[in-house]
Amino acid sequence: MKKLSFFVRRICVFLLFYLLLSPLFSRPVMALSSSVAFQEVVSGMVTDVDGEPLAGVTVVVDGSDLGTVSGLDGAFSVMAGPDDLLVFSMLGFQTVSIPVNGRDAVDVVLEEELTQLGEVVLNAGYYTVSEKERTGNIATVKAEVIDKQPVDNPLAAMQGQMSGVNIVQNTGVPGGGFEIEVRGRNFINGGTDPLYIVDGVPFGSQSLGSNDVSRDIVNADISPLNAINPNDIESIEVLKDADATAIYGSRGANGVVLITTKRGKSGKTRFDARFSSSLGRITHFLDLMDTGQYLEVRREGIVNDGFGDFLENPGFASFWPDVALWGDDRYTDWQKVLIGGTAYRNNAQLSVSGGSEGTQFLVSGGFQDQTTVFPGDAKYQKASVRSNVNHRSGNDRFQINLSTSYTHEDNLLPRSDLTFKAYTLEPNAPELYDENGNLNWEDNTWDNPLATLEQKYQSRSRTLLANALLSYSIFKDLEVRASMGYTDYRMDSDKILPSSSRNPSLNLTPQSYSNLTTNASRRSSWIVEPQVQWKHHWDGFGLDVLLGSTFQQQTTSQLVMRGRGFPNNKLIYNMAAAEEVEALNSLDTDYRYNAVFGRVNLNILDRYILNLTGRRDGSSRFGPGRQFGNFGAVGLAWIFSKExxxxESSLLSFGKLRGSYGTTGSDNIGDYRYLDTYTVTGEDYDGVTVLSPTGIFNPLFGWEANNKLETGLELGFFRDRLFINASWYRNRSSNQLVGIPLAATTGFPELTGNFDATVENSGVELDMRAVLLRTDRFQWSTTFNLSVPKSKLVRFDGLENSIFSDRYVVGKPLSITKLYNSLGVDPETGQYEFEDYNGDGQITFTEDRQWIEDLAPEYYGGLGNSIRWGNLTFDLLLQFKKQLGYNTIRYKAVPGYRGNSSVKLYDRWREPGDMESVQVAASGFVIGAGQGDIQRRSSAAVSDASFVRVRNITLNYSVPGLDGLDVDVYLQGQNLLTFTHYDGPDPEQTINNQLPPLRQFTLGLKIGF
Known part of the structure; x- marks a missing residue:
């Protein structure tokens, strides 16, 4: 009976789903039934427009699973009913649907499908270029891909989407930053951030946060890019090689990221609204010891260190309250308590757009409210408004585009990230609150982790971005234009440490402890770029010439203050109430930049293309005589498929060989580095403010140089339904700007200068996209990208005698880490053993850290699939990466110390002869007992951190039959599953004691009318 009941339930469920999904089928149920009842053999021939037979054509009876494939002679036979519809499809040809109409013979002619690759326009910054004719390497992500990801930052939408672009999220807390590398790290002391251009305006990506305020904050690196709403973005292009980046000169050394926002379209006024709600949680908890395991190892460590006789002595209970006072029967999973909550995010976006053929407009606004997984009232709020107006004169000569955006962000967070506490707090630690609902200090035997919730950190950011682009066609082929932009980024943050957040046993009062630290910072910039462009086409010959100039000024200011000794905690936000106020940092800089640039593009017979770009940069960051640098590139392309x-090839529809070589540079060293500089220390001597030297005069250093070489092959098959782009590149960065440390007796910490060092980044990149199947109601397309980077320090004169000898090795990447070589545990002593490289019988920091591991990815990429069936669309993106990373040994290697740790430390050495990978337990009270600090810096702390991640899944349903109303309901998942052998929190964010990226589920609604 149970089996029968189960069978009946299965039948009922099947019928229910069939009835629900039946409207999606192209034919009704009764038609399918009649088709099955009156099937006959239908035969025929499939040919192209020239009459040549086509083999491999898929022939499907619409609405059924019946089908066949045409043979070598183009012939086919299939069972079909008289009223059925036959669907003929083949890669590279247009899909055709033919009704049977009672016939037993059907002949079909298929026409080739033209995807018009030349009409795909890419933004190259100062100019646009078709994908077919580009000579440089430009990767792009469009709005239809960005819109399917529930992210706050544009960089998050790019993860796994592009070859050569490695993006890592620093923290799972809202507002946090990202690390990005475009084809590796080029400079020894420079950053890896590319140049960001938003609607033609440079946008600073560096946070203005201060370490004095945010040293322990969960997202100290608050990203200014959060101010750019991903839903407002039309496309993101990344310029990678010299041909694409050299026109930006020194600013394009680390690549260029072009962000183009959406614009209005002509037609009736349209209103669009988007509402979504998301849930976020930790993806993976560490396997930690339970109370029994922890106390067993803890007591064993105390005994091993010779304190066993004191374990039962009440006079020594305060030394080990976890063992003597808290009890053996208490257990709390602190990961669930401290970081196991649910983060909620609600997002609303409204826009109105429209206009005439001459003038179009778009106005949009958005609001987001987000919480964290931490306990307490931490939250992140963001409000933004954006407008865009385009106008073209009646004679099409004059054009103007005006765009403005303003974003306000408010981030309220606990002062410290609770993630490290969640991993290390003793499993038998006391309750968080006492019986009266107050913070429990358990007779002052521990520091309650929730006390940090009273030590609040708050940041408020305001970002204004404005741009105007004017152009006028003097003649048919001659156009003058000017791009003008202004950005203003302000960040005010503060941190409070009230006395009530500390253990009462310290007897702290607001007057003696409470303090407030504030950071008021601002970065504003204006830019003007006049340009002139002349384009002309003759028979078989085209010439495009662009000349322009750049004038830019950027000012940055920052004031960090600290007040101490408040009358009470209620006045702690009032700096005027403090007994003592000091300036921790004061900064006021002015950066000026100007340049001239040009481009000459030759196109012969639409198959031979030459692209020349050049720029002369001037920067205020260099001394007299060194302020200007020249950069340029040459790009070549041969579209050999037109030969x-x-x-006449029906297989190869497009083929192009391209190559480029050029030089970019960098002045990314900060302002005034060539001058004698000083800073206020916040101290005084006999009533006089003390100045501390921070830089020494050196006007001789100059521009860093980055020489880029690339070759590429682009192939399109079956009328570009299958498109492959393969590239090889080699970047060599020389004349490295490095801060050379000086002896303390000089009074200066370092001297900025050029080192005769060369860094090489090379690699292979592969991008592929394909339309696997396309019919009237069904389409399946896929994308794939793969990057295999290589990096090495080619030369560094005098490296052995410099302070960098401990960090770098000639012939190895900059991303290496030097470690001790762990040999495991001595089975007789139970202590960790390490390789003694110099054979002196001692393990020393300099001589014996010779084991080298490279923590940069060996390869990485992404695989995306998009399937549309009627009104239902399914998208899936898989991200993968082959790499090494720090494991849990990195932060704790010795069992028995106070504080929880990985359960792997439970399997430890106990007696002579044991063959274990973990040393004997120790209490932590004896200095030098065990080799834990060395083990944490050894090869044992590095393991495989490769992964395959379900980065994004989207299921979207477009509701049909609503006249004049577009309604989409969608379900999105971000960071859903990760397949890895890595045992840490997250394989991409290996052991940094910060909250890992969250798994998110989003339910949303889009309405347009």
Whole structure:
């Protein structure tokens, strides 16, 4: 009976789903039934427009699973009913649907499908270029991909989407930053951030946060890019090689990221609204010891260190309250308590757009409210408004585009990230609150982790971005234009440490402890770029010439203050109430930049293309005589598919060889580094403010140089339904700007200068996209990208005698880490053993850290699939990465110390002869007992951190039959599953004691009318 009941339930469920999904089928249920009842053999021939037979054409009876494939002679036979519809499809040809109409013979002619690759326009910054004719390497992500990801930052939408672009999220807390590398790290002391251009305006990506305020904050690196709403973005292009970046000169050394926002379209006024709600949680908890395991190891460590006789002595209970006072029967999973909550995010976006053929407009606004997984009232709020107006004169000569955006962010967070506490707090630690609901200090035997919730950190950011682009066609082929932009980024943050957040046993009062630290910072910039462009086409010959100039000024200011000794905690936000106020940091800089640039593009017979770009930069960051640098590139392309040999090919629809070589540079060293500089220390001597030297005069250093070489092959098959782009590149960065440390007796910490060092980044990149199947109601397309980077320090004169000898090795990447070589545990002593490289019988920091591991990815990429069936669309993106990373040994290697740790430390050495990978337990009270600090810096702390991640899944349903109303309901998942052998929190964010990226589920609604 149970089996029968189960069977009946299965039948009922099947019928229910069939009835629910039946509207999606192209034919009704009764038609399918009649088709099955009156099937006959239908035969025929499939040919192209020239009459040549086509083999491999898929022939499907619409609405059924019946089908076949045409043979070598183009013939086919299939069972079909008289009223059925036959669907003929083949990669590279247009899909055709033919009704049977009672016939037993059907002949079909398929026409080739033209995807018009030349009409795909890419933004190259100062100019646009078709994908077919580009000579440089430009990767792009469009709005239809960005919109399917529930992210706050544009960089998050790019993860796994592009070859050569490695993006890592620093923290799972809202507002946090990202690390990005475009084809590796080029400079020894420079950053890896590319140049960001938003609607033609440079946008600073560096946070203005201060370490004095945010040293322990969960997201100290608050990203200014959060001010750019991903839902407002039309496309993101990344310029990678010299041909694409050299026109930006020194600013394009680390690549260029071009962000183009959406614009209005002509037509009736349209209103669009988007509402979504998300849930976020930790993806993976560490396997930690339970109370029994922890106390067993803890007591064993105390005994091993010779304190066993004192364990039962009440006079020594305060030394080990976890063992003597808290009890053996208490257990709390602190990961669930401190970081196991649910983060909620609600997002609303409204926009109105429209206009005439001459003038279009778009106005949009958005609001987001988000919480964290931490306990307490931490939250992140963001409100933004954006407007865009385009106008073209009646004679099409004059054009103007005006865009403005303003974003306000408010981030309220606990002062410290609770993640490290969640991993290390004793499993038998006391309750968080006492019976009266107050913070429990358990007779002053521990520091309650929730006390940090009273030590609040708050940041408020305001970002204004404005741009105007004017152009006028003097003649048919001659156009002058000017791009003008202004950005203003302000960040005010503060941190409070009230006395009530500390253990009462310290007897702290507001007057003696409470303090407030504030950071008021601002970065504003204006830019003007006049340009002139002349384009002309003759028979078989095209010439495009662009000349322009750049004038930019950027000012940055920052004031960090600290007040101490408040009358009470209620006045702690009032700096005027403090007994003592000091300036921790004061900064006021002015950066000026100007340049001239140009481009000459030759196109011969639409198949031979030459692209020349150049720029002369001037920067205020260098001394007299060193302020200007020249950069340029040459790009070549040969569209060989237009040669006579390939013109008749039905297989190869597009083929191009391209190559480029050029030089970019960098002045990314900060302002005033060539001058004698000083800073206020916040101290005084006999009533006089003390100045501390921070830089020494050196006007001789100059521009860093980055020489880029690339070759590429682009192939399109079956009328570009299958498109492959393969690239090889080599970047060599020389004349490295490095802060050379000086002896303390000089009074200066370092001297900025050029080192005769060369860094090389090379690699292979592969991008592929394909339309696997396309019918009237069904389409399946896929994308794939793969990056295999290589990096090495080619030369560094005098490296052995410099302070960098401990960090770098000639012939190895900059991303290496030097470690001790762990040999495991001595089975007789139970202590960790390490390789003694110099054979002196001692393990020393300099001589014996010779084991080298490279923590940069060996390869990485992404695989995306998009399937549309009627009104239902399914998208899936898989991200993968082959790499090494720090494991849990990195932060704790010795069992028995106070504080919880990985359960792997439970399997430890106990007696002579044991063959274990973990040393004997120790209490932590004896200095030098065990080799834990060395083990944490050894090869044992590095392991495989490769992964395959379900980065994004989207299921979207477009509701049909609503006249004049577009309604989409969607379900999105971000960071859903990660397949890895890595045992840490997250394989991409290996052991940094910060909250890992969250798994998110989003339910949303889009309405347009």
């Amino acid at each position: 006579g040999l390939f013109s």
